[in-house]
Amino acid sequence: MARRYVIVGNSAGGVGAAEGIRQVDREGQITIVSDEPYPAYSRPMISKYLAGEADLAHMLYRPADFYAKQGIELLTGTAASALDLQAHTLTLADGRRLAWDQLLLATGGTPFVPRTEGLDREGVFTFTTLDDAKRLAAKLSAARRAVVIGGGLIGISVAEALAKKNLAVSVVELKDRILNMVLDEPASVIAEEAVRRAGVEVLCNTTVASVVGRPQNGGAVVSVFLDNGREVPCDLLVVAIGVVPRTDLAKAAGLKVNRGIVVDEHMATDAPGVYACGDCVEAYDFAADVVRPTPVWPNAYLGGRTAGRNMAGDAAVYPGGTACSSLNYFGLSLVSAGVLLPPANDGFQVLSRVEPERGLYRKLVLRGEQLAGLIYVGDINRAGIAFGLMREGAAVAGFAEELLADGFGLISLPRELRQSRLEGKFNGVHP
């Protein structure tokens, strides 16, 4: 009998899994359950939607005929509410019950909202789904000022969209610099300059202590008070502090959950036939050499693809993913990956090159012979070579300095390594 695969979550991880399954098994029944009402879309593009630069058709992650072509049944607008590991069933909020032989949880993350007074007022938004972007877009014409809480990737993306829509935007960041999770200090400084140049106010070392609402009119937000006493007026307040793994379904089912759902190198959970991937899991980070959540799109897809192949009976190993990001907001060209701020001891070595007048900054973090982290700002065209070496665990100490130079390339690599690249061989990706 054809295998029954059920996937919870219809985004990078869920689609990756379906494609992984189809690589191995053309016959099995695949059902994807999603509580969002759309086919898979590019979540990072919700800021383009808000800026009026893309609609759903532009945002589709796969061509419109993808599900039909791949023989995937897509159930949208309905949440999975209970998972029974013994009976091998998944119950949906609308009462339906699905039987599965192999199940994947790709439930992603939930935006973290602190308990700050007044964050339940009208005019307060989170920003992780297309519906969030739609709700926010509907308020734009009547709004003049916005405050964004959180200077991370999501906060900066929504700040850019709001600024493009001619709102006066202030970004409030608790730490001493924006993008502090994905950049080091010199790179944050460059990013902050670009953000300020676009007219966005950046307020660091502070946070929103309370939210003030209008007495009449449903109490919609009119301003926020920062913890330094300053009042910032705003019609819109976006909470973009971070995303936490969405593990409620897994926990209730009795799966092992730490910070995220615990998976092994096959993306299998501790229950037979049950896999998980993406923002809801903690998996191996090869650069930091620890198990932790690394909530980025490529890791969700690759983890999903790995899970899918294993669900279909193959033996695929997740190569590990690390924190990585690339940024084009506010005209920036910037990529980073891995360990950016190594502890002083522990045998790390840092190489860097700064040329502020050219907007150029490059940094490599080495652990022993291998690359553990990188940042390229400005000219980023060939940064992939360095990240490839990092993912392969190649011994780079002998030529690492060259990777900082202008015009570096495969020619900078030892002949053997270079030859394998020219032949299209690369040992760092295969799930």
Add this chain to the structure above:
Amino acid sequence: MKRIVAREEYCIGCRLCEVHCVVQHSRTKNIIKAFKKERVRPTARIHVEESGPESFSLQCRHCDEPSCVYACLTGAMHKDELTGAVVHDPERCIGCWTCLLFCPNGAIAKDAAHGKVVAKCDLCGGQGTPACVENCPNEALVLEEVP
């Protein structure tokens, strides 16, 4: 599928492959017009690397397990089912540079001509001999059928 093989020992570093790649991706496909008349000059999808007497020319390897396709945030980067070529749809590209970070060969570039998207080898559409191979004077680039 077809793959372009770079033969380092034959490459003389003349960069004609870069020139003809630009022409092929230009509006007029005419060498003089592409370089002298057209308002925007396309970004070359091939790159000659040189160090002393050593040189070779490199474009996308159209990998079987393409990191760039797996990493793409929008689905713009995909593997053509028919030709096996890794191709990129500029209409769906948002220039997030994720593929650029994930290409182990540095074979994807920011598209200087169009700013917010990337440019990469498209095997000249998958039909016939790509311009770089066609115009290499020393057979340092050859088209081979690979399984």
